[in-house]
Amino acid sequence: MECGSLPAGVRARAMSATWARAWLRASAAAVAEQRAWLTDLDAAIGDGDHGINLDRGLRRVLEALDGAETLVLPTGDLLEWAGRVIMGSVGGASGALYGRALQRAGGTLRAEAAAAAEPRDPPAPDGTSAPAGVQRAGPGHGPGDVVGRGPGDDPDGPSSSGPRNGAGDRVRVLVLAFDAAVEAIGALGRASPGDKTMLDVLVPASLALRRSMSEGDDVPAALSQALGAAALGLEATRPLVARRGRASYLGERSAGHLDPGAASSLLLVRALVSTCPDLPRDRRLPGD
Numbered sequence: 001m002e003c004g005s006l007p008a009g010v011r012a013r014a015m016s017a018t019w020a021r022a023w024l025r026a027s028a029a030a031v032a033e034q035r036a037w038l039t040d041l042d043a044a045i046g047d048g049d050h051g052i053n054l055d056r057g058l059r060r061v062l063e064a065l066d067g068a069e070t071l072v073l074p075t076g077d078l079l080e081w082a083g084r085v086i087m088g089s090v091g092g093a094s095g096a097l098y099g100r101a102l103q104r105a106g107g108t109l110r111a112e113a114a115a116a117a118e119p120r121d122p123p124a125p126d127g128t129s130a131p132a133g134v135q136r137a138g139p140g141h142g143p144g145d146v147v148g149r150g151p152g153d154d155p156d157g158p159s160s161s162g163p164r165n166g167a168g169d170r171v172r173v174l175v176l177a178f179d180a181a182v183e184a185i186g187a188l189g190r191a192s193p194g195d196k197t198m199l200d201v202l203v204p205a206s207l208a209l210r211r212s213m214s215e216g217d218d219v220p221a222a223l224s225q226a227l228g229a230a231a232l233g234l235e236a237t238r239p240l241v242a243r244r245g246r247a248s249y250l251g252e253r254s255a256g257h258l259d260p261g262a263a264s265s266l267l268l269v270r271a272l273v274s275t276c277p278d279l280p281r282d283r284r285l286p287g288d
């Protein structure tokens with residue numbers, strides 16, 4: 001589908017604050033629903049607190065998500081805020097790792113939004129020309145409308161025209177934000193793919209996003225590639241021997257179990273896909 005069909009003069013944000021909020025909500029719901037599963041996975045090779053910890057942190061995020069202070073935050077700041085809440089309330093390795101990841105992704109989105117806000121094209125004489133690569137469309141075709149809000153209602157707001165605008169650019173910025181999150185986890189946890197951690201889901205997802213970007217896919221197509229890779233990544237943790245985190249204390253006995261952090265990462269990626277505002281209803285995931 002065409003993600004670049006926007007009302008004239010309005011540029012798509014890679015991730016609107018509306019989408020970010022929907023993602024945080026869907027993540028909290030998924031983790032609450034799968035709390036026992038995550039905790040059982042952690043009980044097998046860790047200390048049995050992963051579902052409880054993450055559920056607590058995401059509940060804290062939800063409690064404040066509609067507060068006056070957070071409602072006005074643009075996407076980057078919102079994710080940074082959520083990262084701080086997670087870091088301060090989840091505890092355990094995953095709190096620090098997910099918290100830092102959200103902060104880095106948020107910082108990247110903030111920097112990209114600032115760069116994109118700089119006007120690049122002189123306005124057309126009638127002031128209505130769409131930027132290169134953006135088709136004109138009537139109201140009701142922008143991403144904000146899919147979720148029932150006009151683009152002007154998003155704290156990120158509409159932006160001036162410029163060439164960085166189409167579906168490809170949105171995928172590019174999503175890739176940057178996703179990579180920033182993944183790199184933050186790798187650096188903080190000193191972990192690599194194959195260590196039986198959340199990175200075994202997040203790195204394949206990020207590589208799939210990159211591949212999709214180079215093939216010119218739109219946002220929903222790129223995200224569904226990422227989700228497929230994430231699901232395979234989780235299953236691939238089963239035979240691995242853990243080299244990082246508590247599970248590494250078990251040595252060879254950690255093999256034969258899914259990694260709990262990889263499992264929660266899959267839930268978060270899945271929530272990102274299921275809340276993508278560009279996704280038409282008939283392509284939403286079952287149960288969403």
Ligand code: ADP
Nearest residue numbers: 050092093094189191197198244245260261262
């Ligand atoms: P804790 O192990 O402190 O109890 P959690 O149970 O909340 O923390 O989270 C455990 C998950 O965190 C693991 O399954 C793994 O995916 C992830 N994890 C732990 N240590 C690391 C690390 N050094 N790098 C990357 N991920 C890690």
Ligand code: MG
Nearest residue numbers: 046047049050
């Ligand atoms: Mg644990």
